Amino acid sequence: MVEDLKQLDLAFHALSDATRRGILDRLSQGPASVSELAKPYHSSLAAIHQHVQVLEASGLVVTEKRGRTRECRISSEAVQRVENWLSERRQHWESRFDRLGKLLESSDSAVNASPSHSLAEGDNS
CATH class of the missing domain: 1.20.5 (Single alpha-helices involved in coiled-coils or other helix-helix interfaces)
Structure with missing residues (x-):
């Protein structure tokens, strides 16, 4: 129960940022690499990667290394x-x-x- 509440807190923290919500909107269309996620933003790839890490820590996004790229997808659970x-x-x-x-x-x-x-x-x- 406590772990569920902690994950919920992390999810709402992740959702509190417009860039992260935008990333989730994009991922709702299907998996994407971090560089694909960064295209619409005037941020560095490193900054977008940090947003992805927050989303991953919250459990909302799952990432997988595929060769030299990191593919991201939404965790439906x-x-x-x-x-x-x-x-x-x-x-x-x-x-x-x-x-x-x-x-x-x-x-x-x-x-x-x-x-x-x-x-x-x-x-x-």
């Missing part, structure tokens, strides 16, 4: 872990907002149905 965590939080908050909405609706209905409500608005009928 790590992405699924992040997606599951976010989905659980989303479901929790949607449930809470639904309950709040129902509470506000019932409260609003009770206020509208009370005789004192119409008098407060100046309705003297």
Whole structure:
């Protein structure tokens, strides 16, 4: 459990950087070498390699040495872990907002149905 949370922390840290998110976007189209990943950026190959290392440490990216190049690909398991965590939080908050909405609706209905409500608005009928 603690190790899962640590990996999740590393994944969110990796996702906090726009360049790393861009690299993941590119890798969602298929594997690529570090030099291919560096093409759209005005950064050195070494800087992009550092970004890849952060993504690799987070588990979001897996690299493999092939001859003189390092091929990178997305780890679907790590992405699924992040997606599951976010989905659980989303479901929790949607449930809470639904309950709040129902509470506000019932409260609003009770206020509208009370005789004192119409008098407060100046309705003297």
